[in-house]
Amino acid sequence: MADECVDLLIIGGGINGVGIARDAAGRGLKVALVEQADLAAATSSASTKLIHGGLRYLEFFEFRLVREALIERECLLAIAPHLIRPMQFILPHVPGLRPRWQIRLGLFLYDHLGGRKRLPASRAVRIGADRYAPLRAGLEHGFAYADCRVDDSRLVVLNALDAAERGAAIHTRTRFMSATVQTGDAGRRCWQVLCETAHGAQLQLRARAIVNAAGPWVDRVEQCLPIARDQVTARLVKGSHILLPRLFAGDHAFMLQNPDGRIVFAIPYEHEFTLVGTTDVPFQGDPADVRIGTEEIEYLCTTVNRYFRHAAAPKDVRWSYAGVRPLSDDEAANVSKVTRDYRLELTEADSHPPVLLVYGGKITTYRRLAEAALARLIPRLDPAARAGHARHNAPAAVSAGRRDGGPIDASTCRSGDIGPAWTATAALPGGDLPDGDFAAFLSAFQQRWPFLPTGVAHRLAHAYGTRAEIFLGRARSPAELGESFGAGLTRAEVDYLIAHEWARTTDDVLWRRSKLGLYLSPRQVERLAEVMAAAHGPAAASHAATESSAKP
Structure with missing residues (x-):
């Protein structure tokens, strides 16, 4: 990606970062997101699991x-x-x-x-x-x-999934290292960004603006940027x-x-x-x-x-x-x-392109935070520099098979257009239930796959909604879903999480994409690790020490 220039580079794969990525990609901006660990690996999977007013x-x-x-x-x-x-x-x-x-x-x-x-x-x-x-x-x-x-961590994953289907590049296990200012044609400035993957490989890209949504690491990331601002920690x-x-x-x-x-x-x-x-x-x-x-x-x-x-x-x-x-x-x-309200600080100077720092916020208000962030950033993006990106990104949602077709119509999109705010009415992946009626959807779900135990059917319907179709498909018996790892987790579901939801380790599957780690035995976890290692390399067998030490 060394020669690619994105409109927004977002640092942080928590709820605020993926919310901004989803909103921006759906408006036609070219977006990349880097996260040093797994999606929702920190604060965004450690909430009280509530959507509430406070x-x-x-x-x-x-x-x-x-x-x-x-x-x-x-x-x-x-x-x-x-x-x-x-x-x-x-x-x-x-x-x-x-x-x-x-x-x-x-x-x-x-x-x-x-x-x-x-x-x-x-x-x-x-x-x-x-x-x-x-x-x-x-x-x-x-x-x-x-x-x-x-389920807070699944809310993060669904936002990232929607962002990716609308054209965003989501890089998990990729650590932001540094950024310098580069001056190109017509004196346009952009960020030259260096990142490093978990395997030590370098990822380089250019960005017209950076969003620092690194959560507890926001100040550490800010120290790696050559910017001057009022001291807000x-x-x-x-x-x-x-x-x-x-x-x-x-x-x-x-x-x-x-x-x-x-x-x-x-x-x-x-x-x-x-x-x-x-x-x-x-x-x-x-x-x-x-x-x-x-x-x-x-x-x-x-x-x-x-x-x-x-x-x-x-x-x-x-x-x-x-x-x-x-x-x-x-x-x-x-x-x-201390207030749970969010604070957005936009820093821009003659010496560098825009940087938006995100402080605070609640998981409940992440979508409004994303709208507020883009309201601050979009006027700072050079219209000439971003020409053509809306046309580039618009077909992503259509080609991914989303029922709503995405917020931007590729047939009417003009070069350089940025769409309006749209996320308030567009269903998250799996949320396009008929009339929004989950009870009716669950009933139809159980009729379609009657071999699923009641508890498993409830979990899959809640976690995946209509997207469960991708891995359940035409299955008519448990055997058709492949090996069972326990507690209703099958090879078909694991393969889906690896292919579509960035799952790489057993902790990704058992503690963020689900909470099945509460029920699987150590031997069952070992077997899952073996299968994931075979499917995605040795890294998939590892366990995050900070999580595993507190598990039953």
């Missing part, structure tokens, strides 16, 4: 952030109905903490700020009802409200979660208040578990080596014991994970009060 941010008066997040909640439900699911949350009232009137007022605002359409309104509930029996005695009143759950905050044996029956979750003002979620997870989190801890060190601390485990267990009848102890933790949030530093004294 109820607690209302008490910090972040009304704009909450409103935007609530609007996005409705939008994402529409474009990814297979991946994003409504969920009811129960918020018990605890005397001595937030008063009932304050909670009721907050929920009233929460119901009305974002133009709620698909989810039910909040209401008061009696905790003593049978369905809330696992809560301890003394909790009598509470409130119910609605938000959504999501990311404030790194660690958030950790634990997985316990299931604490309660039902599909609802709990939002639990703590005396320190923080809240913790308890969420049904992967059928057999309850996900509990998150913490807020200042972080210093290498974001690639982040893990939960003993104090955090004790904090989360104490929260559980404050509300539930059955005690939880550190020895009960089946799995844990931690991530580092690169928040925009607003100098708040309490890390829990």
Whole structure:
């Protein structure tokens, strides 16, 4: 790619990076993305797995952030109905903490700020009802409200997949090393970029603008760029979660208040578990080596014991994970009060082309962040320099077989055109369900492949939506899907993940493309590694040490 010049080089394969790549590629820009590890290998796979407005941010008066997040909640439900699911949350009232009137007022605002359409309104509930029996005695009143759950790492992968199908070049396991300014014809400046693959090979390309969406590494990447700007650094905050044996029956979750003002979620997870989190801890060190601390485990267990009848102890933790949030530093004294809003800083000078730095953000608002990023960047891109790219990229979505055909019509595209914002209504891969009705889709899914166990059918339908057709195809029996590795994972699915979703290691398959690592035995994982190594070389057999150390 040494002679190729892209409009945007995006550094970082988390949710913000792939969201910008998807939006830009769909508008007709020529895009390349480099990620030093796997997609969603860091912060974007370490969230609480929620698409939500952020109820607690209302008490910090972040009304704009909450409103935007609530609007996005409705939008994402529409474009990814297979991946994003409504969920009811129960918020018990605890005397001595937030008063009932304050909670009721907050929920009233929460119901009305974002133009709620698909989810039910909040209401008061009696905790003593049978369905809330696992809560301890003394909790009598509470409130119910609605938000959504999501598989965060799959949301990242689907955005990257859509970007690639619209013409973006996605380079995983490729580390950004340096960038220098190059002056070409007519005095036009561009970035000459050097990257390095996991095998030590060099990747060189040129870019008219760079987007630094490196998450916790945003400041480190910025130091490798010859730019001058006002000093704005990311404030790194660690958030950790634990997985316990299931604490309660039902599909609802709990939002639990703590005396320190923080809240913790308890969420049904992967059928057999309850996900509990998150913490807020200042972080210093290498974001690639982040893990939960003993104090955090004790904090989360104490929260559980404050509300539930059955005690939880550190020895009960089946799995844990931690991530580092690169928040925009607003100098708040309490890390829990640091804004979750995003900040975009565009740097441009006579000495260098544009660089956009991305700070903060929530997984819920990634799509709006991408729109805001392109609103800043597009006016800075030389129209003459990018002539022809829209025509080059437009057919990508059509040739990939997407039902919506992509946002740009190749037959009417003029040289140099850039399309308008489009991602609010275009389904993510697999999300083009008839009428957006997942229940009807699941019913048809099970009728088409009746040999799939119920749990496996549910997992595949939620994870892949209509794209499950690619690897299930005309199969009429389990044998036709190839070798079974356990927990419903077959050779057909693994081959699909390698060919289409950048899966290279067993961790990619078992902990990011799915959570089947919770169920496979060590021998089954070894067998999967053998098959992946044969299919894609020895690198596919490796395990990420930072992940494997915390697994059950």
